[in-house]
Amino acid sequence: MxxxxxxxxxxxxxxxxxxxxxxxxxxxxxxxxxxxxxPANAPRVLRSLGPATRALAGLSTLPLVGRLAxxxxxxxxxxxxxGWDLGPEQQxxxxxxxxxxxxxxxxxxxxxxxxxxxxxxxxxxxGLPGLRLEVLTADRKPxxxxxxxxxxxxxxxxxxxxxxPRVTHVMHLQVPDDIGAVVLDVVAGLR
Numbered sequence: 414m415x416x417x418x419x420x421x422x423x424x425x426x427x428x429x430x431x432x433x434x435x436x437x438x439x440x441x442x443x444x445x446x447x448x449x450x451x452p453a454n455a456p457r458v459l460r461s462l463g464p465a466t467r468a469l470a471g472l473s474t475l476p477l478v479g480r481l482a483x484x485x486x487x488x489x490x491x492x493x494x495x496g497w498d499l500g501p502e503q504q505x506x507x508x509x510x511x512x513x514x515x516x517x518x519x520x521x522x523x524x525x526x527x528x529x530x531x532x533x534x535x536x537x538x539x540g541l542p543g544l545r546l547e548v549l550t551a552d553r554k555p556x557x558x559x560x561x562x563x564x565x566x567x568x569x570x571x572x573x574x575x576x577x578p579r580v581t582h583v584m585h586l587q588v589p590d591d592i593g594a595v596v597l598d599v600v601a602g603l604r
């Protein structure tokens with residue numbers, strides 16, 4: 414998550430954290446760019462994260478199987494960006510993400526459904542007054558639950574939701590210049 418001049422940008426769980434910060438400190442946060450954020454308003458999606466992540470975390474602690482679990486995650490990440498001409502910086506960032514240990518993530522997602530439900534209830538009650546919000550979502554079908562959740566989140570704050578063709582959850586690595594332009598636009602609008 415990046416915070417500057419009263420605005421912030423966050424990707425995935427960082428997007429959810431950025432939303433939490435905007436809800437908790439509206440006097441400090443005037444703009445936000447959420448990059449394919451964990452959808453606080455999609456309880457079914459959030460509940461599905463826990464079992465899969467805990468199973469993968471358990472497997473990752475086993476000597477031989479752990480290396481295999483890491484290889485499966487790495488292969489999935491490479492598949493996600495196949496066909497994109499990633500520069501050296503984006504390739505290095507993807508390698509760092511894939512190298513992150515899985516067990517801490519399992520601990521985080523354990524309470525995620527309840528924490529996110531509480532946050533979403535507050536957003537629905539109070540809105541996010543004065544917040545300039547851009548929600549950037551992966552290129553999903555219009556009826557996909559995560560896309561619908563992202564669009565609903567943007568509407569809750571009178572923000573906008575946008576995507577680019579073929580981008581995935583790691584869009585910040587796939588279209589960094591486009592993402593940067595959105596962030597600069599939000600920051601410029603706050604002056």
